[in-house]
Amino acid sequence: MEPDGSPYGPDPYPPPNPRGPLQNPTPQIRHRSIAAIAFLLLVLGLVCAGAYFSGEVQRTWTGPAAQSQVPRPGVLPFGQRQDPLPGREEADAPLGTPPPLQRTSNSYKFLAVKDDGTPVAYSPCRPIHYVVNSTLAPASWQPLVEEAVRQASLASGLKFIYDGPTSEVPTSNRAGYQPEMYGDRWAPVLIAWTTPEQVPRLAGQTVGLGGSSSIGLSNGYKAYVTGTVSLDEPQFAGIMDSPQGKEIGVAVIMHELGHVLGLDHVDDPRQLMYDQASWVRQYAAGDRTGLAKLGTGPCSKDF
Structure with a gap:
């Protein structure tokens, strides 16, 4: 915006100024101002275009939280993923069940347990x-x-x-x-x-x-x-x-x-x-x- 408050003409309420002529920009000053704005718009357009093609705009839009998210398995094409496509060989029910225990004992311990106290284990629904x-x-x-x-x-x-x-x-x-x-x-x-x-x-x-x-x-x-x-x-x-x-x-x-x-x-x-x-x-x-x-x-x- 021009110093006078508008790029298209003098401010309707210009401040008092004893020098008078500065209250209304001369055509030369106006042309220079318009040229400066056009130049700035051109530079801004080039920066945005470069950012778009380099991915900077996308990162700005998605924000830091999206950047820190690990892609879920299967989102990227095979060969670019860090995990396999999910659900491979996973059936709707266990493939087998343990036999009935003739005798139980508390003499066992798990290597890892989850927050609910149950052990970390393999899925029984896939081999x-x-x-x-x-x-x-x-x-x-x-x-x-x-x-x-x-x-x-x-x-x-x-x-x-x-x-x-x-x-x-x-x-x-x-x-x-x-x-x-x-x-x-x-x-x-x-x-x-x-x-x-x-x-x-x-x-x-x-x-x-x-x-x-x-x-x-x-x-x-x-x-x-x-x-x-x-x-x-x-x-x-x-x-x-x-x-x-x-x-x-x-x-x-x-x-x-x-x-x-x-x-x-x-x-x-x-x-x-x-x-x-x-x-x-x-x-x-x-x-x-x-x-x-x-x-x-x-x-x-x-x-």
Whole structure:
């Protein structure tokens, strides 16, 4: 706006000024003013156009809150997402149910619980896929894994599907979504024989590690989506050379699968989830009670 209050003429109520002529702009001043406004409008138009094409306008309109929101799975095209398309293989009802418990026990503990006190678990309405890296495994690894998976599935009611071999090696920060290796889905559970050099936490007397990664949704839903079982090849080979090597080997894998499904260690030496080596070879009453609870979690098509 012109100093006189209007770009089109003098202010109808100009302030008193003894010099008079300055109350009414001369044509030269008016032309310069109009030219200055046009120049400013041109510059503003160029800035807005550049901001639009660079995305600045969009960010200004949406605001900081929208910028901080993580895109929901499936919004971006495949290849650009950080999570798979939600709801893959999610049925309308659980694929299986835990068997009736002949005996219950409080000797179990969950690795993680939600705000309502229920454990974080896998969805019972979709299968748990798993792959095996057997590069360092003993020759008889397959029946050991199959039996351990069968027992974990039976106790929890959760369905497992073997997807075959993999070249993936365990890491401490394994990605839950690896589309370049496993396609547009959550990465399958990885079972692998490895060494303390590759997995430092296996140093010492630790023969195996197991655990899962979870996802949390804005509605409060939490669930495990993938996991890893890492087995110390040198120690496992020594177990297999022992008189009851096969039974112990299966029990070790069952123990780690218990962690994958959500069980923590307990102080009860009568349970397979006891934190030290013991004579127990099967899931006991406390293990089965905990696994049954983990197998009856909620379903969700939102992840």
